[in-house]
Amino acid sequence: MVDKIKVNNLCCFYGGKEVISSLNINVVKNEILSIIGPSNSGKTSFLRTLNRMNDMNVNFSRKGNIFLDDENIFDMNPENLRKRVGMLFAMPIPLPMSIYDNISYAPKRLGIASNRNMDEVVEKSLRDSSLWDEVKDRLNSSAIKLSGGQQQRLCIARILAIEPEVILFDEPCSGLDPISTAKVEEAMLKLKEKYTIVLVTNNVKQASRVGTRTAFFLMGELVEIDNTAKLFVSPRDKRTGDYITGRFG
Protein backbone atom coordinates (compact mmCIF):
# COMPACT_ATOMS: atom_id res chain seq x y z
CA MET A 1 0.00 0.00 0.00
CA VAL A 2 1.52 3.26 -1.14
CA ASP A 3 0.24 6.57 0.15
CA LYS A 4 -0.67 8.85 -2.74
CA ILE A 5 -1.71 11.75 -0.54
CA LYS A 6 -0.63 12.45 3.01
CA VAL A 7 -2.21 15.18 5.12
CA ASN A 8 -0.28 16.51 8.11
CA ASN A 9 -2.07 18.53 10.78
CA LEU A 10 -4.23 20.45 8.34
CA CYS A 11 -6.32 23.29 9.77
CA CYS A 12 -8.57 25.35 7.47
CA PHE A 13 -10.29 28.64 8.17
CA TYR A 14 -12.91 30.71 6.41
CA GLY A 15 -12.65 34.28 7.64
CA GLY A 16 -11.11 33.16 10.93
CA LYS A 17 -13.69 30.44 11.59
CA GLU A 18 -12.12 27.00 11.81
CA VAL A 19 -13.79 24.53 9.46
CA ILE A 20 -11.19 21.75 9.63
CA SER A 21 -9.16 21.19 12.77
CA SER A 22 -5.80 19.37 12.80
CA LEU A 23 -6.67 16.72 10.25
CA ASN A 24 -4.33 13.80 9.65
CA ILE A 25 -5.39 11.47 6.89
CA ASN A 26 -3.86 9.53 4.04
CA VAL A 27 -5.16 8.41 0.67
CA VAL A 28 -3.80 5.13 -0.66
CA LYS A 29 -2.89 4.74 -4.31
CA ASN A 30 -5.70 3.28 -6.47
CA GLU A 31 -8.31 3.29 -3.75
CA ILE A 32 -11.62 5.05 -3.54
CA LEU A 33 -11.66 6.91 -0.26
CA SER A 34 -15.23 7.92 0.54
CA ILE A 35 -15.77 10.77 2.95
CA ILE A 36 -19.15 10.90 4.63
CA GLY A 37 -20.58 13.26 7.22
CA PRO A 38 -23.38 15.75 7.72
CA SER A 39 -23.26 19.13 6.02
CA ASN A 40 -20.83 21.66 7.51
CA SER A 41 -18.51 18.87 8.58
CA GLY A 42 -15.67 20.17 6.37
CA LYS A 43 -15.80 17.46 3.68
CA THR A 44 -15.99 19.78 0.71
CA SER A 45 -13.57 22.28 2.25
CA PHE A 46 -11.07 19.43 2.58
CA LEU A 47 -11.61 18.37 -1.02
CA ARG A 48 -11.19 21.89 -2.34
CA THR A 49 -7.98 22.24 -0.36
CA LEU A 50 -6.55 19.10 -1.99
CA ASN A 51 -6.37 20.78 -5.40
CA ARG A 52 -6.11 24.31 -4.00
CA MET A 53 -9.37 25.55 -5.48
CA ASN A 54 -9.74 27.36 -2.15
CA ASP A 55 -6.85 29.63 -3.16
CA MET A 56 -9.36 31.67 -5.14
CA ASN A 57 -11.31 32.46 -1.97
CA VAL A 58 -9.79 35.49 -0.22
CA ASN A 59 -11.31 34.54 3.13
CA PHE A 60 -9.62 31.16 3.12
CA SER A 61 -6.47 30.40 5.10
CA ARG A 62 -4.86 27.19 6.34
CA LYS A 63 -2.13 25.69 8.45
CA GLY A 64 -0.42 22.35 8.01
CA ASN A 65 0.69 20.54 4.90
CA ILE A 66 -0.49 18.13 2.25
CA PHE A 67 1.91 15.89 0.35
CA LEU A 68 1.24 14.43 -3.07
CA ASP A 69 3.87 11.74 -3.70
CA ASP A 70 6.05 13.35 -0.99
CA GLU A 71 5.83 16.74 -2.69
CA ASN A 72 4.21 19.55 -0.70
CA ILE A 73 1.26 20.78 -2.77
CA PHE A 74 1.50 24.26 -1.30
CA ASP A 75 4.98 24.60 -2.84
CA MET A 76 3.69 23.56 -6.25
CA ASN A 77 2.33 25.74 -9.01
CA PRO A 78 -1.47 25.47 -8.55
CA GLU A 79 -2.02 24.87 -12.27
CA ASN A 80 0.41 21.96 -12.30
CA LEU A 81 -1.23 20.60 -9.17
CA ARG A 82 -4.73 20.75 -10.68
CA LYS A 83 -3.50 19.01 -13.79
CA ARG A 84 -2.48 16.10 -11.53
CA VAL A 85 -5.48 16.35 -9.19
CA GLY A 86 -8.69 16.72 -11.20
CA MET A 87 -12.00 17.67 -9.64
CA LEU A 88 -15.62 16.87 -10.40
CA PHE A 89 -18.16 19.29 -8.95
CA ALA A 90 -21.54 18.59 -7.38
CA MET A 91 -23.45 20.15 -10.25
CA PRO A 92 -22.31 19.12 -13.72
CA ILE A 93 -20.71 22.13 -15.39
CA PRO A 94 -20.42 21.54 -19.12
CA LEU A 95 -18.66 24.45 -20.79
CA PRO A 96 -20.84 26.25 -23.35
CA MET A 97 -19.35 24.50 -26.39
CA SER A 98 -19.67 21.18 -28.23
CA ILE A 99 -19.13 17.77 -26.60
CA TYR A 100 -15.88 17.35 -28.54
CA ASP A 101 -14.60 20.81 -27.59
CA ASN A 102 -15.46 20.26 -23.93
CA ILE A 103 -13.03 17.37 -23.84
CA SER A 104 -10.34 18.78 -26.12
CA TYR A 105 -10.43 22.13 -24.30
CA ALA A 106 -7.99 21.40 -21.49
CA PRO A 107 -5.55 19.15 -23.46
CA LYS A 108 -5.28 21.89 -26.07
CA ARG A 109 -4.61 24.61 -23.50
CA LEU A 110 -2.12 22.46 -21.59
CA GLY A 111 -0.45 21.22 -24.77
CA ILE A 112 -1.00 17.56 -23.87
CA ALA A 113 -2.21 16.25 -27.21
CA SER A 114 -1.49 17.51 -30.68
CA ASN A 115 -4.39 18.13 -33.00
CA ARG A 116 -3.60 14.93 -34.84
CA ASN A 117 -4.27 12.56 -31.97
CA MET A 118 -6.98 14.69 -30.35
CA ASP A 119 -9.66 12.42 -31.83
CA GLU A 120 -8.10 9.46 -30.01
CA VAL A 121 -7.92 11.36 -26.73
CA VAL A 122 -11.59 12.35 -27.01
CA GLU A 123 -12.74 8.83 -27.87
CA LYS A 124 -10.68 7.20 -25.12
CA SER A 125 -11.87 9.67 -22.47
CA LEU A 126 -15.49 9.15 -23.47
CA ARG A 127 -15.12 5.36 -23.46
CA ASP A 128 -13.50 5.38 -20.03
CA SER A 129 -16.35 7.46 -18.62
CA SER A 130 -18.94 5.11 -20.23
CA LEU A 131 -20.41 7.89 -22.38
CA TRP A 132 -19.00 7.05 -25.82
CA ASP A 133 -21.88 4.90 -27.05
CA GLU A 134 -24.46 7.54 -26.19
CA VAL A 135 -22.75 10.50 -27.87
CA LYS A 136 -20.47 9.11 -30.60
CA ASP A 137 -22.83 10.28 -33.36
CA ARG A 138 -23.23 13.83 -32.10
CA LEU A 139 -19.84 14.94 -30.87
CA ASN A 140 -20.33 18.35 -32.44
CA SER A 141 -23.64 19.14 -30.80
CA SER A 142 -23.82 21.33 -27.72
CA ALA A 143 -22.88 19.76 -24.41
CA ILE A 144 -25.59 21.76 -22.67
CA LYS A 145 -28.25 19.63 -24.38
CA LEU A 146 -27.11 16.41 -22.69
CA SER A 147 -29.09 15.06 -19.73
CA GLY A 148 -27.81 15.67 -16.19
CA GLY A 149 -26.21 12.25 -15.86
CA GLN A 150 -24.61 12.48 -19.29
CA GLN A 151 -23.27 15.92 -18.45
CA GLN A 152 -21.69 14.59 -15.29
CA ARG A 153 -20.02 11.74 -17.19
CA LEU A 154 -18.88 14.29 -19.79
CA CYS A 155 -17.24 16.20 -16.96
CA ILE A 156 -15.51 12.98 -15.90
CA ALA A 157 -14.32 12.44 -19.48
CA ARG A 158 -13.02 16.01 -19.49
CA ILE A 159 -10.91 15.26 -16.43
CA LEU A 160 -9.64 11.96 -17.88
CA ALA A 161 -8.45 13.80 -20.99
CA ILE A 162 -5.77 15.57 -18.96
CA GLU A 163 -4.62 12.25 -17.47
CA PRO A 164 -4.56 13.22 -13.81
CA GLU A 165 -3.28 10.98 -11.01
CA VAL A 166 -5.99 11.74 -8.47
CA ILE A 167 -9.66 12.58 -9.09
CA LEU A 168 -11.76 14.37 -6.50
CA PHE A 169 -15.52 13.81 -6.61
CA ASP A 170 -17.55 16.41 -4.75
CA GLU A 171 -21.01 14.88 -4.19
CA PRO A 172 -21.11 13.98 -7.88
CA CYS A 173 -24.56 12.40 -7.80
CA SER A 174 -26.48 14.83 -5.62
CA GLY A 175 -28.53 16.06 -8.58
CA LEU A 176 -28.92 12.76 -10.41
CA ASP A 177 -31.60 10.08 -10.58
CA PRO A 178 -30.76 6.50 -9.40
CA ILE A 179 -30.01 5.14 -12.88
CA SER A 180 -27.66 8.00 -13.74
CA THR A 181 -26.10 7.57 -10.30
CA ALA A 182 -25.48 3.89 -11.01
CA LYS A 183 -23.74 4.80 -14.27
CA VAL A 184 -21.49 7.35 -12.58
CA GLU A 185 -20.64 4.82 -9.86
CA GLU A 186 -19.88 2.21 -12.50
CA ALA A 187 -17.51 4.67 -14.18
CA MET A 188 -15.90 5.38 -10.80
CA LEU A 189 -15.21 1.70 -10.06
CA LYS A 190 -13.64 1.32 -13.49
CA LEU A 191 -11.45 4.37 -12.91
CA LYS A 192 -10.11 3.02 -9.63
CA GLU A 193 -7.75 0.72 -11.53
CA LYS A 194 -5.85 3.66 -12.97
CA TYR A 195 -6.56 6.57 -10.69
CA THR A 196 -6.74 7.39 -7.01
CA ILE A 197 -10.16 8.69 -6.07
CA VAL A 198 -11.45 10.75 -3.18
CA LEU A 199 -15.23 10.82 -3.04
CA VAL A 200 -17.22 13.19 -0.86
CA THR A 201 -20.81 12.09 -0.61
CA ASN A 202 -23.96 12.83 1.33
CA ASN A 203 -25.27 9.45 0.36
CA VAL A 204 -24.11 6.89 2.95
CA LYS A 205 -25.20 3.99 0.74
CA GLN A 206 -23.07 5.28 -2.09
CA ALA A 207 -20.03 5.25 0.19
CA SER A 208 -20.77 1.65 1.16
CA ARG A 209 -21.17 0.63 -2.50
CA VAL A 210 -18.00 2.12 -3.98
CA GLY A 211 -15.64 3.04 -1.15
CA THR A 212 -12.48 1.01 -0.55
CA ARG A 213 -12.12 2.84 2.73
CA THR A 214 -14.55 5.26 4.32
CA ALA A 215 -13.85 8.27 6.53
CA PHE A 216 -16.44 9.92 8.75
CA PHE A 217 -16.13 13.71 9.26
CA LEU A 218 -18.03 15.60 11.95
CA MET A 219 -17.73 19.32 12.74
CA GLY A 220 -14.38 19.62 10.98
CA GLU A 221 -12.86 16.59 12.64
CA LEU A 222 -12.03 13.15 11.35
CA VAL A 223 -13.97 10.86 13.69
CA GLU A 224 -13.09 7.54 12.15
CA ILE A 225 -11.51 5.98 9.06
CA ASP A 226 -11.50 2.31 8.21
CA ASN A 227 -12.13 -0.26 5.49
CA THR A 228 -15.64 0.35 4.23
CA ALA A 229 -16.94 -3.09 5.19
CA LYS A 230 -15.55 -2.80 8.69
CA LEU A 231 -16.73 0.77 9.28
CA PHE A 232 -20.25 -0.03 8.23
CA VAL A 233 -20.51 -3.29 10.15
CA SER A 234 -18.70 -2.44 13.36
CA PRO A 235 -17.86 1.24 13.76
CA ARG A 236 -15.57 1.98 16.68
CA ASP A 237 -17.08 5.37 17.49
CA LYS A 238 -20.70 5.66 18.60
CA ARG A 239 -21.22 8.83 16.55
CA THR A 240 -20.24 6.98 13.36
CA GLY A 241 -22.74 4.28 14.12
CA ASP A 242 -25.46 6.82 14.80
CA TYR A 243 -24.77 8.60 11.53
CA ILE A 244 -24.68 5.58 9.24
CA THR A 245 -27.79 4.11 10.75
CA GLY A 246 -29.54 7.45 10.17
CA ARG A 247 -30.03 8.51 13.75
CA PHE A 248 -28.78 12.04 12.92
CA GLY A 249 -27.38 14.01 10.01
Added chain:
Amino acid sequence: MNFKLNPKLSQKIAYAVLFLSTILVIIPVLIIVFNIVKNGYSAISWEFLTTMPKDGMRAGGILPAILGTLSIVLCAIMITLPVGVCAAIYLNEYAKDNLLTRIIKLAIVNLAGVPSVVYGLFGLGIFVMLLGCGVSIIAGALTLSIMELPVIITTARGALNSVPYAFREASWSLGVSRWQTIRHIVLPNALPGIMTGAILSIARISGETAPILFTAAAFYVPHLPKSMFDQVMALPYHLYIISTQIPNMPKNIIFGTALVLLMLVLSMSLIAIVARIYFRKIRKW
Protein backbone atom coordinates in the same frame (compact mmCIF):
# COMPACT_ATOMS: atom_id res chain seq x y z
CA MET B 1 -61.59 63.41 11.14
CA ASN B 2 -60.67 59.90 10.35
CA PHE B 3 -60.21 59.95 6.60
CA LYS B 4 -59.48 56.65 4.93
CA LEU B 5 -59.41 55.88 1.23
CA ASN B 6 -61.42 53.05 -0.12
CA PRO B 7 -58.80 50.39 -1.11
CA LYS B 8 -60.34 49.97 -4.56
CA LEU B 9 -60.16 53.70 -5.16
CA SER B 10 -56.58 53.96 -3.94
CA GLN B 11 -55.63 51.10 -6.24
CA LYS B 12 -57.17 53.00 -9.16
CA ILE B 13 -55.36 56.22 -8.26
CA ALA B 14 -52.02 54.45 -7.89
CA TYR B 15 -52.50 52.74 -11.24
CA ALA B 16 -53.40 56.03 -12.93
CA VAL B 17 -50.38 57.85 -11.50
CA LEU B 18 -47.97 55.10 -12.51
CA PHE B 19 -49.46 54.79 -15.98
CA LEU B 20 -49.42 58.55 -16.60
CA SER B 21 -45.80 58.78 -15.48
CA THR B 22 -44.91 56.14 -18.05
CA ILE B 23 -46.80 58.01 -20.76
CA LEU B 24 -44.99 61.21 -19.75
CA VAL B 25 -41.70 59.51 -20.58
CA ILE B 26 -42.79 58.77 -24.13
CA ILE B 27 -44.46 62.06 -25.01
CA PRO B 28 -41.39 64.31 -25.17
CA VAL B 29 -39.54 61.76 -27.31
CA LEU B 30 -42.44 61.56 -29.72
CA ILE B 31 -42.78 65.34 -29.92
CA ILE B 32 -39.07 65.84 -30.52
CA VAL B 33 -38.89 63.19 -33.22
CA PHE B 34 -42.11 64.36 -34.85
CA ASN B 35 -41.02 68.00 -34.82
CA ILE B 36 -37.61 67.26 -36.29
CA VAL B 37 -38.96 64.94 -38.98
CA LYS B 38 -41.76 67.34 -39.92
CA ASN B 39 -39.45 70.34 -40.32
CA GLY B 40 -36.39 68.53 -41.60
CA TYR B 41 -37.42 65.83 -44.02
CA SER B 42 -37.69 68.27 -46.93
CA ALA B 43 -33.95 69.02 -46.66
CA ILE B 44 -32.89 65.39 -46.82
CA SER B 45 -31.64 64.36 -50.22
CA TRP B 46 -28.73 62.46 -51.65
CA GLU B 47 -27.10 65.78 -52.43
CA PHE B 48 -27.56 66.99 -48.83
CA LEU B 49 -25.70 63.95 -47.52
CA THR B 50 -22.90 63.89 -50.07
CA THR B 51 -21.83 67.45 -50.92
CA MET B 52 -19.99 70.34 -49.31
CA PRO B 53 -21.88 73.30 -47.82
CA LYS B 54 -22.39 76.33 -50.05
CA ASP B 55 -23.37 80.01 -49.60
CA GLY B 56 -21.95 80.31 -46.10
CA MET B 57 -23.58 76.99 -45.22
CA ARG B 58 -27.04 78.23 -46.16
CA ALA B 59 -27.21 75.70 -48.99
CA GLY B 60 -25.48 72.55 -50.19
CA GLY B 61 -24.79 69.51 -48.08
CA ILE B 62 -23.27 68.49 -44.77
CA LEU B 63 -20.85 65.80 -45.91
CA PRO B 64 -17.80 67.18 -44.06
CA ALA B 65 -19.74 67.29 -40.79
CA ILE B 66 -20.92 63.70 -41.20
CA LEU B 67 -17.45 62.47 -42.08
CA GLY B 68 -15.91 64.51 -39.27
CA THR B 69 -18.22 63.05 -36.65
CA LEU B 70 -17.72 59.52 -37.96
CA SER B 71 -13.93 59.80 -37.95
CA ILE B 72 -13.76 61.30 -34.44
CA VAL B 73 -16.16 58.73 -33.03
CA LEU B 74 -14.51 55.73 -34.70
CA CYS B 75 -11.07 56.86 -33.51
CA ALA B 76 -12.40 57.40 -30.01
CA ILE B 77 -14.00 53.96 -29.76
CA MET B 78 -10.85 52.30 -31.15
CA ILE B 79 -8.88 53.88 -28.31
CA THR B 80 -11.36 53.51 -25.48
CA LEU B 81 -12.63 49.97 -26.18
CA PRO B 82 -9.35 48.03 -25.80
CA VAL B 83 -8.22 50.07 -22.80
CA GLY B 84 -11.62 49.88 -21.13
CA VAL B 85 -12.04 46.15 -21.70
CA CYS B 86 -8.53 45.41 -20.41
CA ALA B 87 -9.20 47.50 -17.30
CA ALA B 88 -12.52 45.74 -16.78
CA ILE B 89 -10.84 42.34 -17.08
CA TYR B 90 -8.22 43.36 -14.55
CA LEU B 91 -10.78 44.73 -12.09
CA ASN B 92 -13.18 41.83 -12.49
CA GLU B 93 -10.89 38.83 -12.86
CA TYR B 94 -7.63 39.68 -11.14
CA ALA B 95 -7.90 42.59 -8.71
CA LYS B 96 -8.07 41.72 -5.04
CA ASP B 97 -10.26 43.86 -2.84
CA ASN B 98 -7.63 46.23 -1.45
CA LEU B 99 -7.02 49.96 -1.15
CA LEU B 100 -5.71 50.35 -4.70
CA THR B 101 -8.72 48.60 -6.21
CA ARG B 102 -11.07 50.70 -4.15
CA ILE B 103 -9.33 53.90 -5.26
CA ILE B 104 -9.56 52.80 -8.89
CA LYS B 105 -13.24 52.01 -8.57
CA LEU B 106 -13.87 55.36 -6.89
CA ALA B 107 -11.99 57.12 -9.68
CA ILE B 108 -14.12 55.40 -12.29
CA VAL B 109 -17.34 56.44 -10.58
CA ASN B 110 -16.10 60.03 -10.31
CA LEU B 111 -14.87 60.05 -13.89
CA ALA B 112 -18.40 59.19 -15.00
CA GLY B 113 -19.77 62.16 -13.05
CA VAL B 114 -17.48 64.85 -14.50
CA PRO B 115 -19.41 67.30 -16.75
CA SER B 116 -18.52 66.91 -20.39
CA VAL B 117 -17.38 70.53 -20.81
CA VAL B 118 -14.70 69.83 -18.21
CA TYR B 119 -13.43 67.00 -20.41
CA GLY B 120 -13.36 69.52 -23.24
CA LEU B 121 -11.13 71.87 -21.24
CA PHE B 122 -8.98 68.96 -20.09
CA GLY B 123 -8.56 67.85 -23.71
CA LEU B 124 -7.65 71.40 -24.71
CA GLY B 125 -5.01 71.61 -22.02
CA ILE B 126 -3.50 68.14 -22.37
CA PHE B 127 -3.93 66.92 -25.94
CA VAL B 128 -4.25 70.14 -27.92
CA MET B 129 -1.63 72.21 -26.12
CA LEU B 130 0.66 70.06 -23.96
CA LEU B 131 1.00 67.12 -26.35
CA GLY B 132 0.81 69.41 -29.36
CA CYS B 133 -1.87 67.56 -31.29
CA GLY B 134 -3.51 70.87 -32.11
CA VAL B 135 -7.23 71.13 -32.68
CA SER B 136 -7.58 67.84 -34.54
CA ILE B 137 -9.42 64.55 -34.98
CA ILE B 138 -6.95 62.78 -32.72
CA ALA B 139 -7.25 65.35 -29.91
CA GLY B 140 -11.05 65.15 -30.05
CA ALA B 141 -10.99 61.36 -30.18
CA LEU B 142 -8.66 61.14 -27.17
CA THR B 143 -10.88 63.52 -25.20
CA LEU B 144 -14.03 61.56 -26.05
CA SER B 145 -12.32 58.26 -25.29
CA ILE B 146 -11.35 59.40 -21.80
CA MET B 147 -14.89 60.59 -21.24
CA GLU B 148 -16.33 57.27 -22.37
CA LEU B 149 -13.87 55.08 -20.47
CA PRO B 150 -15.93 54.72 -17.29
CA VAL B 151 -19.01 53.72 -19.27
CA ILE B 152 -17.09 51.12 -21.27
CA ILE B 153 -15.47 49.73 -18.10
CA THR B 154 -18.80 49.51 -16.31
CA THR B 155 -20.65 47.76 -19.16
CA ALA B 156 -17.71 45.42 -19.81
CA ARG B 157 -17.59 44.46 -16.13
CA GLY B 158 -21.31 43.74 -16.26
CA ALA B 159 -20.78 41.51 -19.27
CA LEU B 160 -17.87 39.67 -17.61
CA ASN B 161 -19.91 39.22 -14.44
CA SER B 162 -22.75 37.65 -16.39
CA VAL B 163 -20.52 34.71 -17.34
CA PRO B 164 -21.24 32.11 -14.62
CA TYR B 165 -18.47 31.75 -12.05
CA ALA B 166 -18.85 27.96 -12.37
CA PHE B 167 -17.37 28.09 -15.90
CA ARG B 168 -14.22 29.65 -14.50
CA GLU B 169 -14.00 27.08 -11.71
CA ALA B 170 -14.50 24.22 -14.16
CA SER B 171 -11.70 25.58 -16.30
CA TRP B 172 -9.32 26.20 -13.39
CA SER B 173 -10.01 22.76 -11.99
CA LEU B 174 -8.59 21.29 -15.21
CA GLY B 175 -5.27 23.01 -14.65
CA VAL B 176 -5.98 25.75 -17.18
CA SER B 177 -4.42 29.07 -16.19
CA ARG B 178 -6.38 32.16 -15.30
CA TRP B 179 -5.43 34.00 -18.46
CA GLN B 180 -6.30 31.05 -20.71
CA THR B 181 -9.62 30.77 -18.92
CA ILE B 182 -10.31 34.44 -19.57
CA ARG B 183 -9.17 34.18 -23.18
CA HIS B 184 -11.05 31.02 -24.10
CA ILE B 185 -14.06 30.88 -21.76
CA VAL B 186 -14.88 34.24 -20.21
CA LEU B 187 -14.21 36.64 -23.10
CA PRO B 188 -16.04 34.71 -25.85
CA ASN B 189 -19.11 34.50 -23.63
CA ALA B 190 -18.91 38.13 -22.52
CA LEU B 191 -18.31 39.47 -26.02
CA PRO B 192 -21.98 40.11 -26.91
CA GLY B 193 -22.46 42.27 -23.82
CA ILE B 194 -19.22 44.12 -24.42
CA MET B 195 -20.15 44.78 -28.06
CA THR B 196 -23.61 46.06 -27.11
CA GLY B 197 -22.04 48.45 -24.61
CA ALA B 198 -19.56 49.63 -27.22
CA ILE B 199 -22.26 50.35 -29.81
CA LEU B 200 -24.32 52.30 -27.28
CA SER B 201 -21.21 54.27 -26.37
CA ILE B 202 -20.67 55.12 -30.03
CA ALA B 203 -24.24 56.38 -30.18
CA ARG B 204 -23.73 58.47 -27.06
CA ILE B 205 -20.47 60.13 -28.05
CA SER B 206 -21.70 60.85 -31.60
CA GLY B 207 -23.95 63.52 -30.13
CA GLU B 208 -21.46 65.05 -27.68
CA THR B 209 -20.62 68.68 -28.38
CA ALA B 210 -18.72 70.11 -25.43
CA PRO B 211 -15.71 67.72 -25.46
CA ILE B 212 -15.00 68.36 -29.14
CA LEU B 213 -15.78 72.09 -28.99
CA PHE B 214 -12.20 73.05 -28.07
CA THR B 215 -10.40 69.97 -29.29
CA ALA B 216 -11.56 68.98 -32.76
CA ALA B 217 -14.43 70.92 -34.22
CA ALA B 218 -14.11 73.80 -36.63
CA PHE B 219 -16.60 76.41 -37.75
CA TYR B 220 -16.00 75.67 -41.40
CA VAL B 221 -13.40 73.62 -43.24
CA PRO B 222 -13.45 73.96 -47.02
CA HIS B 223 -12.07 70.46 -47.65
CA LEU B 224 -12.62 66.94 -46.33
CA PRO B 225 -10.31 65.72 -43.52
CA LYS B 226 -7.05 64.29 -44.86
CA SER B 227 -5.20 63.18 -41.73
CA MET B 228 -5.63 62.58 -38.03
CA PHE B 229 -4.22 66.02 -37.31
CA ASP B 230 -6.79 67.95 -39.35
CA GLN B 231 -9.52 70.07 -37.85
CA VAL B 232 -12.92 68.82 -38.88
CA MET B 233 -16.52 69.87 -38.89
CA ALA B 234 -18.74 67.75 -36.66
CA LEU B 235 -22.50 67.28 -36.75
CA PRO B 236 -23.43 68.42 -33.22
CA TYR B 237 -21.21 71.49 -33.40
CA HIS B 238 -22.31 72.25 -36.94
CA LEU B 239 -25.89 72.12 -35.74
CA TYR B 240 -25.10 74.58 -32.99
CA ILE B 241 -23.44 76.98 -35.43
CA ILE B 242 -26.13 76.97 -38.08
CA SER B 243 -28.90 77.41 -35.56
CA THR B 244 -27.31 80.30 -33.63
CA GLN B 245 -24.48 81.94 -35.52
CA ILE B 246 -25.67 82.33 -39.10
CA PRO B 247 -28.42 84.80 -39.96
CA ASN B 248 -31.14 83.89 -42.47
CA MET B 249 -30.43 80.19 -42.15
CA PRO B 250 -33.14 78.14 -43.93
CA LYS B 251 -35.09 76.31 -41.23
CA ASN B 252 -35.29 73.02 -43.08
CA ILE B 253 -31.50 72.72 -43.26
CA ILE B 254 -31.23 73.15 -39.49
CA PHE B 255 -33.83 70.50 -38.87
CA GLY B 256 -32.45 68.33 -41.65
CA THR B 257 -29.06 68.36 -39.95
CA ALA B 258 -30.69 67.49 -36.63
CA LEU B 259 -32.54 64.67 -38.37
CA VAL B 260 -29.31 63.24 -39.77
CA LEU B 261 -27.68 63.34 -36.33
CA LEU B 262 -30.75 61.75 -34.77
CA MET B 263 -30.85 58.97 -37.36
CA LEU B 264 -27.15 58.32 -36.86
CA VAL B 265 -27.60 57.90 -33.11
CA LEU B 266 -30.85 55.95 -33.36
CA SER B 267 -29.49 53.54 -35.96
CA MET B 268 -26.53 52.79 -33.66
CA SER B 269 -28.91 52.02 -30.82
CA LEU B 270 -30.99 49.89 -33.15
CA ILE B 271 -27.91 47.90 -34.18
CA ALA B 272 -27.15 47.39 -30.48
CA ILE B 273 -30.66 46.11 -29.80
CA VAL B 274 -30.65 43.75 -32.79
CA ALA B 275 -27.20 42.48 -31.82
CA ARG B 276 -28.34 41.83 -28.27
CA ILE B 277 -31.39 39.87 -29.43
CA TYR B 278 -29.26 37.87 -31.85
CA PHE B 279 -26.59 37.02 -29.29
CA ARG B 280 -29.20 36.09 -26.70
CA LYS B 281 -30.68 33.65 -29.18
CA ILE B 282 -27.42 31.87 -29.96
CA ARG B 283 -26.27 31.82 -26.34
CA LYS B 284 -25.58 28.24 -25.40
CA TRP B 285 -26.43 28.22 -21.72
